[in-house]
Amino acid sequence: MAxxxxxxxxxxxxxxxGAGGGTLGNELAQKGIKxxxxxxxxxxxIQDFVNDEWNSFVQLAWKDMRTTSGxxxxxxxxxxLPAWIVKSVGGSTVHWAGASLRFDDHEFKIKTVYGDxxxxxxxxxxxxxxxxxxxxxxxxxxxxxxxxxxxPGLPGNNNFKVMEAGARKLGYKEVHTGRMSINSQPRDGRGxxxxxxxxxxxxxxxxxxxxxxxxxxxxxxTGNLEVRPNSMAVRIEHNAAGKIDGVxxxxxxxxxxKQKARIVAMxxxxxxxxxxxxxxxxxxxxxxxxxxxxxxxxxxMRHMTGSVYAVFDKPVHMYRGTTMAxxxxxxxxxxxxxxxxxxxEMETLSxxxxxxxxxxxxxxxxxxxxxxxxxYPNMAxxxxxxxxxxxxxxxxxxxPVAKDTNGMPVASVHYDDHANDIAxxxxxxxxxxxxxxxxxxxxxxxxxxxxSTHNLGTNRMSEKSRDGVVNKFGQTHDVKxxxxxxxxxxxTSAACNPTLTIVALxxxxxxxxxxxxxxxxx
Amino acid sequence: xxxxxxHSKIDRRNFLKTAAAVPPAAAVAATTGLSIDGAWADxxxxxxxxxxxxxxxxxxxIYPHDHLADRYYIAAVTPWDAxxxxxxxxxxxxxxxxxxxxxxxHANYKLPYAAVAWEEQRVxxxxxxxxxDFFGKLRGDLIVSLYNNPDVWPKFGx
Numbered sequence: 001m002a003x004x005x006x007x008x009x010x011x012x013x014x015x016x017x018g019a020g021g022g023t024l025g026n027e028l029a030q031k032g033i034k035x036x037x038x039x040x041x042x043x044x045x046i047q048d049f050v051n052d053e054w055n056s057f058v059q060l061a062w063k064d065m066r067t068t069s070g071x072x073x074x075x076x077x078x079x080x081l082p083a084w085i086v087k088s089v090g091g092s093t094v095h096w097a098g099a100s101l102r103f104d105d106h107e108f109k110i111k112t113v114y115g116d117x118x119x120x121x122x123x124x125x126x127x128x129x130x131x132x133x134x135x136x137x138x139x140x141x142x143x144x145x146x147x148x149x150x151x152p153g154l155p156g157n158n159n160f161k162v163m164e165a166g167a168r169k170l171g172y173k174e175v176h177t178g179r180m181s182i183n184s185q186p187r188d189g190r191g192x193x194x195x196x197x198x199x200x201x202x203x204x205x206x207x208x209x210x211x212x213x214x215x216x217x218x219x220x221x222t223g224n225l226e227v228r229p230n231s232m233a234v235r236i237e238h239n240a241a242g243k244i245d246g247v248x249x250x251x252x253x254x255x256x257x258k259q260k261a262r263i264v265a266m267x268x269x270x271x272x273x274x275x276x277x278x279x280x281x282x283x284x285x286x287x288x289x290x291x292x293x294x295x296x297x298x299x300x301m302r303h304m305t306g307s308v309y310a311v312f313d314k315p316v317h318m319y320r321g322t323t324m325a326x327x328x329x330x331x332x333x334x335x336x337x338x339x340x341x342x343x344x345e346m347e348t349l350s351x352x353x354x355x356x357x358x359x360x361x362x363x364x365x366x367x368x369x370x371x372x373x374x375x376y377p378n379m380a381x382x383x384x385x386x387x388x389x390x391x392x393x394x395x396x397x398x399x400p401v402a403k404d405t406n407g408m409p410v411a412s413v414h415y416d417d418h419a420n421d422i423a424x425x426x427x428x429x430x431x432x433x434x435x436x437x438x439x440x441x442x443x444x445x446x447x448x449x450x451x452s453t454h455n456l457g458t459n460r461m462s463e464k465s466r467d468g469v470v471n472k473f474g475q476t477h478d479v480k481x482x483x484x485x486x487x488x489x490x491x492t493s494a495a496c497n498p499t500l501t502i503v504a505l506x507x508x509x510x511x512x513x514x515x516x517x518x519x520x521x522x
Numbered sequence: 523x524x525x526x527x528x529h530s531k532i533d534r535r536n537f538l539k540t541a542a543a544v545p546p547a548a549a550v551a552a553t554t555g556l557s558i559d560g561a562w563a564d565x566x567x568x569x570x571x572x573x574x575x576x577x578x579x580x581x582x583x584i585y586p587h588d589h590l591a592d593r594y595y596i597a598a599v600t601p602w603d604a605x606x607x608x609x610x611x612x613x614x615x616x617x618x619x620x621x622x623x624x625x626x627x628h629a630n631y632k633l634p635y636a637a638v639a640w641e642e643q644r645v646x647x648x649x650x651x652x653x654x655d656f657f658g659k660l661r662g663d664l665i666v667s668l669y670n671n672p673d674v675w676p677k678f679g680x
Contacts, residue, residue: 054670315679353680354670365584365661366645374587377679 002226004036006259011036012513013247013261015233015276018091019502020485021267022211023142025227026219027510033517034224036259037216038231038249040268041087044094046213049202053354056201060095062087066271067399067412073448075415077362082413083302084451085269089229090212092269092453093499095200097324098180098208099347100145101496102136105129106334107342107387110492113334114341120389120418121299125491126463126472135504143181143209143503144188152184153177154193157321159348162312162380166435167328167346174329178347181209181499182322188214197350199323231257234408236264236280236289236482244481250406263481263513263522265474267506270300270455270488274396275411277459277469290476293466296459297397299390300413301493302452304421306384307349308432309360310441311375318350318380331431332386332495340423343495344386346432351381359450372445380436384428385454387495389418396458454498459488473512474505481522485509556593558582559636562600568607573620576636577602577660580623583644584661585668587677594674598667619656626650 004011012028014021017039025037041060050056061084068075068082075082086092106113109124116122140148147153156164156177167175182203183192193207206213219225230252237258239245246260266273274297280289288296328346335343351359353376361369394416398409417425429446436444462468465477474489476482485506487498494501516522556562563574577599578592606613620635626647627635638644651657668674 054666317679319680353675353678354666357669358665363661367586370586373678374589 001220002034002223004034004226006257008034009245009260010034010262011260012263012265013038013259014265014267014485015247016040016091016267016269016272016486017089017216017227018086018211018267018269018486019093019499020487020506021265022090022093022215023503023506024265024267024485024510025225026211026215027507028513029219029222029224031510031514032222032224033514035219035226037225037227038233038247038259039089039091039227039229040232040272041089041229043089043227043229044202046202046204046206049198049204051196051198051201051204053201053352056198060086060088060202064404065402065410067402067410068414069412070394070415072415072417073362074451077448078451081451082415083269083271083455084453085271085455088212089216089227090210091267093210094202094212096208096210096453096499097199097347097497098182098322099324099327099497100140100143100179100181100500101345103129103132103494103496103501104332104334107492107494108132110342110387117341117389117418117420119391120420121392122390123460123462123467123491125461127461132501132504135508136500138507139500139504142214142507143500144183145179145181145500146184147176147179151187154180154182154184154322154325157195157318157325158316159318159321159350159380160326162316162318162439163326163328163346163348163382163435166437166439169438170431170434172328172330174327176327177325178327180322180324183207190214193322195321197320197323232406233268233276234279234406236266236276238282238284238289238479242284242479244479263483263517265483265485265509265513266459266488267485269486270458271396271411271413273484273486273488274458275398278398279408285478290469290478290482292478293462293468295462295468298392298395299457299460300394300396300415300455301388301390301457301490302415302449303454303456303493304344304384304386304388304424304428305449305452305454306425306429307381307447307450308384308429308436308444309356309379309381309447310433310436310444311372312378312380312441315377316380317377318348319352323350324348324383328435331428338427340420340427342387342389342420342424344384344424344428345495345497346428346435347383347385349381349383360445360447362448372443375443380441382432382435384425384432385495385497386424386428387493388421390457390460390492391416391418454487454493456487456490456493456498459484460491461489462491474509475512483509483513556591556596558592558595562596566603568613569603569616572634572636573617574599574603576620576623576634577616579636579644580648580660581664581668583641583648585664586641590674590677594668594671597671598664601667615656615659619651619654619660622654622656623647623651
């Protein structure tokens with residue numbers, strides 16, 4: 001196993017080991033480039049995962065202090081938990097559901113296609129779908145996405161069967177068990193899905209792709225990748241010339257260390273990455289590192305989300321089998337006749353009883369609530385996930401008062417729905433309920449958005465340096481040897497789940513970084 | 523008084539075995555035929571037994587499931603006694619909260635909360651204190667203490 005010296009200034013240092021950081025780390029290591037990944041969380045392997053919702057949450061989730069504001073309900077119900085993401089080696093690829101969808105063409109250029117929308121800070125990506133296609137193909141092959149590369153779809157479960165029956169009744173056409181990075185048959189040294197049903201708690205069969213047991217061990221096997229868990233980055237530092245020269249972090253013993261670097265890539269997800277840039281302010285960068293545009297932390301997107309659960313007259317046992325067991329894609333199109341721009345996916349979802357009572361209707365109590373919970377064995381459910389619009393005022397800032405255990409200001413997340421998000425959510429609730437009503441639901445529950453599992457946009461890509469933070473390769477406009485490799489690069493959120501795009505961008509970014517290093521540009 | 527859980531899949535002979543897997547206070551609750559107004563509350567170390575009994579009644583009124591035996595609500599609130607023992611602020615919170623609730627009950631019915639006959643009446647009293655820290659903490663705690671109990675899960679088919 002590689003161990004690199006703190007004073008080795010020839011390294012690429014990556015902050016975060018998830019879809020972006022883990023993939024970038026392996027891709028660079030395969031090219032012979034030496035990499036250190038600093039991961040804030042511990043290293044929990046497959047045998048450590050717990051198939052128990054609350055115990056798993058305690059093990060894997062980011063529970064560091066964060067504050068919130070804005071009109072979103074999460075700020076009221078979960079004021080210190082704006083996001084449900086993973087603090088552990090593998091990042092959020094440990095707990096993700098596996099949905100692996102490509103953006104549509106128009107989703108890379110919503111300013112052009114949607115036009116100007118008041119209150120929204122729309123911008124086109126500096127990349128097109130056509131440019132991304134070869135990288136998407138590489139990502140699907142790497143991750144073993146079903147319905148690509150000859151990999152059969154997963155079989156579905158009761159929850160999917162109910163949704164599918166309703167979907168057909170309503171006339172939906174694009175209905176199937178999803179493009180999932182979960183092995184439907186043994187592949188890449190990992191077994192097939194065992195339908196265990198605890199996808200969100202870490203996949204104990206290894207069938208679901210996660211950097212923890214794919215990219216990271218493959219990278220480590222080259223001898224060029226070192227993963228340091230329990231290493232919380234607190235500042236990125238630069239030399240007098242403004243070139244990044246290392247990352248200050250707190251190690252597993254609570255000691256401050258500085259790892260020198262030739263290149264730094266941030267992949268701490270969309271709350272920590274901008275926070276780190278803002279906390280790295282200096283005389284050269286008074287508004288935060290790489291923030292000449294003022295866009296660091298801004299344009300925070302978390303998708304339009306909501307859920308619909310429905311109770312039927314017979315048991316469904318929706319929790320048995322994969323959590324995201326199928327999808328209706330018809331509403332993902334851009335069709336302003338519906339009263340909003342952009343679209344949404346309808347994906348099956350299940351929560352166990354412990355989480356259902358916490359999230360079905362936070363704060364609710366009494367018989368209205370308990371009779372709903374009594375219907376649990378007969379419940380089916382879906383998650384509605386759609387494109388939310390970037391707004392400058394939706395942003396991650398440094399909390400003026402709250403500090404973490406290292407004395408650093410914590411992230412504060414402000415979010416308000418745009419009118420477009422509200423119109424889309426209402427449409428989605430209506431359609432979701434209609435799916436279930438059409439096949440005999442006795443009650444349907446429109447469930448409010450959970451703490452954000454998709455966090456995007458806070459260091460967005462832009463053509464011009466005044467509009468965003470990074471260029472088309474995730475390289476910051478202001479500092480050549482500083483990159484962003486996580487979902488904070490996203491210029492738009494698109495209707496679909498972000499992980500495939502993050503992985504595709506990371507493979508492409510590795511290619512760019514490797515070439516630029518060879519040419520001596522960085 | 524719900525001593526017997528009609529939907530219980532637990533064989534009575536196995537009461538002690540299953541109870542052994544559960545922390546002591548809840549084990550006591552599980553083994554004996556328990557009702558909210560029973561003698562279990564007399565085991566309380568710090569909080570008043572009537573306070574404990576009222577807490578259990580409030581728990582069922584906040585999250586009423588007719589098919590759930592009293593012992594699950596008792597198991598859910600019993601830990602407040604230990605928390606009150608180790609933190610005087612918690613002790614005050616609970617005692618003052620229950621006192622306020624009983625005061626509101628007296629004002630309306632000349633009865634302590636636990637003696638008010640109809641659930642609807644008690645729920646209306648709870649709504650009067652719904653904004654208090656006491657209610658908020660109790661309700662929030664029940665989400666986990668009542669429902670994150672492996673013995674409760676099969677009752678909901680989970």
